[in-house]
Amino acid sequence: RPPAYPPGPGLLPFIGNILTVWYNHKKLKYRHKVWQTLSQKYGDILGLQLGSINVVVVSGKDYIKEISSREVFEGRPDGFFYLMRSFGKKLGIVFADGPYWNKRRRTVLKYLKHYGYGSKAMEAQISEECQALTKLIENSAGRAICVNKLFNVCIVNVVWRLVAGKRYELTDERLKSLCDLITRSFKVVDMSGGVLNFLPFLRHIIPDLIGYTELMNINHSIYAYLKEVIEEHRTNLDDKNPRDVIDAFLIEMKNQEDKTLTAEELQVVCLDLLEAGVETVSNTAVFLLLYVVREQRVQDRLQMEIDKEIGHSRLPALSDRSKLIYTEAVLLEALRISTIAAMGIPHMALEDAKLGKYIIPKGTFLLLAFYDLHNGKHWKDPTVFRPERFLTKEGNLIQDDWLMPFGTGRRRCIGEGLARSELFLFLTHILQKFRLKVPEGTPQPSTVPIEGVTLTAQEFNIIFEPRY
Numbered sequence: 527r528p529p530a531y532p533p534g535p536g537l538l539p540f541i542g543n544i545l546t547v548w549y550n551h552k553k554l555k556y557r558h559k560v561w562q563t564l565s566q567k568y569g570d571i572l573g574l575q576l577g578s579i580n581v582v583v584v585s586g587k588d589y590i591k592e593i594s595s596r597e598v599f600e601g602r603p604d605g606f607f608y609l610m611r612s613f614g615k616k617l618g619i620v621f622a623d624g625p626y627w628n629k630r631r632r633t634v635l636k637y638l639k640h641y642g643y644g645s646k647a648m649e650a651q652i653s654e655e656c657q658a659l660t661k662l663i664e665n666s667a668g669r670a671i672c673v674n675k676l677f678n679v680c681i682v683n684v685v686w687r688l689v690a691g692k693r694y695e696l697t698d699e700r701l702k703s704l705c706d707l708i709t710r711s712f713k714v715v716d717m718s719g720g721v722l723n724f725l726p727f728l729r730h731i732i733p734d735l736i737g738y739t740e741l742m743n744i745n746h747s748i749y750a751y752l753k754e755v756i757e758e759h760r761t762n763l764d765d766k767n768p769r770d771v772i773d774a775f776l777i778e779m780k781n782q783e784d785k786t787l788t789a790e791e792l793q794v795v796c797l798d799l800l801e802a803g804v805e806t807v808s809n810t811a812v813f814l815l816l817y818v819v820r821e822q823r824v825q826d827r828l829q830m831e832i833d834k835e836i837g838h839s840r841l842p843a844l845s846d847r848s849k850l851i852y853t854e855a856v857l858l859e860a861l862r863i864s865t866i867a868a869m870g871i872p873h874m875a876l877e878d879a880k881l882g883k884y885i886i887p888k889g890t891f892l893l894l895a896f897y898d899l900h901n902g903k904h905w906k907d908p909t910v911f912r913p914e915r916f917l918t919k920e921g922n923l924i925q926d927d928w929l930m931p932f933g934t935g936r937r938r939c940i941g942e943g944l945a946r947s948e949l950f951l952f953l954t955h956i957l958q959k960f961r962l963k964v965p966e967g968t969p970q971p972s973t974v975p976i977e978g979v980t981l982t983a984q985e986f987n988i989i990f991e992p993r994y
């Protein structure tokens with residue numbers, strides 16, 4: 527252990543704390559609970575060594591904000607797991623860093639905005655997806671529907687219109703399988719990357735057991751799809767009339783002098799937007815339905831608000847957000863209690879740096895304890911779904927700075943605006959038209975999540991009863 531490194535459990539030669547983490551994981555079932563338990567023992571800056579890699583787990587609002595706001599902690603880890611999805615290199619946005627990441631992030635945002643991100647046109651597209659979704663639900667004619675995959679294609683459609691100019695039918699089998707692949711790849715390990723990061727040589731010995739084979743196969747299939755979409759664009763490219771983000775990148779690639787933008791790079795940017803944009807919103811939306819169907823009281827109040835402010839004769843719009851204060855509070859509460867990005871996306875120290883009274887060596891992986899932040903003592907009754915915690919006595923919305931589901935600082939989520947708009951419109955479109963019920967004779971859906979890169983709800987069914 528380097529001198530002044532944050533405290534943590536004792537180390538074994540070669541593997542460091544891997545056994546401690548493995549043992550605690552067996553007992554506690556979730557990696558974020560392992561970090562939480564060890565942090566309670568050793569402090570808000572917990573120092574671990576997993577294989578040869580230093581891993582520091584940072585808890586509490588102030589330290590999480592500090593990590594997120596200092597340039598020296600703006601890196602992304604170069605562990606094997608993070609790089610195996612991007613040809614062994616730091617490409618794209620999510621797992622890139624340095625000046626290269628900065629430039630790419632800004633360009634992606636610029637192109638996204640140019641093709642409608644954050645505009646009225648994007649709202650119209652989300653609304654179109656909501657209408658397709660409520661139609662699909664209507665066709666189920668009061669039968670119980672498993673909701674865990676309900677939103678997948680809608681969500682891909684919204685991102686993919688901007689990126690690839692494409693929209694799929696909600697019943698499109700190929701796209702549904704693509705979403706299933708992404709979901710599966712998110713289940714193989716958690717965000718710390720597990721053994722694939724800390725003992726990567728094991729992929730040569732037990733590739734199936736540690737998820738290597740499965741992940742490689744999934745990556746292969748997703749890339750086959752992305753390459754096909756990019757190739758289609760290349761064939762029909764008109765330099766004077768770029769249609770979407772892929773076209774804009776292809777033109778940039780043609781005209782660039784420094785040759786930094788490669789075909790691989792474009793594929794990883796697409797993968798980043800697809801993966802970061804789909805599982806996250808889908809999992810949160812499913813948790814949202816889960817809590818609404820469990821808490822009939824919450825559903826009553828949501829429907830009263832929707833009926834009063836919107837009624838039945840027009841569709842919900844984003845401009846309704848300023849009037850649907852209780853609905854906004856429900857969305858915040860769902861983001862808080864589910865915290866699907868339980869440890870955010872890991873950061874990395876780019877140089878040796880001081881944090882509190884400790885030194886964080888260059889190259890240390892930094893895991894941010896968002897789940898704990900959102901489900902800890904600050905909230906008094908964190909396990910209760912209580913949207914009222916975000917409302918003042920006068921009924922105004924409280925912006926609590928302990929809630930940061932999208933991270934904060936320069937690495938914060940680029941999809942926050944889109945995610946919030948989608949969640950608002952999904953919820954209001956569905957509740958305007960349907961009363962949600964658990965099928966008779968089945969227990970309430972479980973709030974206990976399934977572990978993975980993001981947390982997911984266990985499968986459950988809902989009956990959508992038409993309201994009028």
Ligand code: HEM
Pocket residue numbers: 594619620621631685798799802803804806807810866867870871872931932933934936937938939940941942944945
């Ligand atoms: C409820 C939905 C979502 C949640 C909870 C969420 C959460 C997060 C979090 C916690 C981070 C890491 C911040 C950090 O490293 O400090 C992140 C980064 C990111 N998110 Fe999201 N996200 C969501 C939706 C989206 C959507 C819809 C998109 C894209 C369309 C997206 C794209 C990204 C990208 C590209 C990054 C990496 C940013 C960077 O490294 O510079 N996310 N997100």
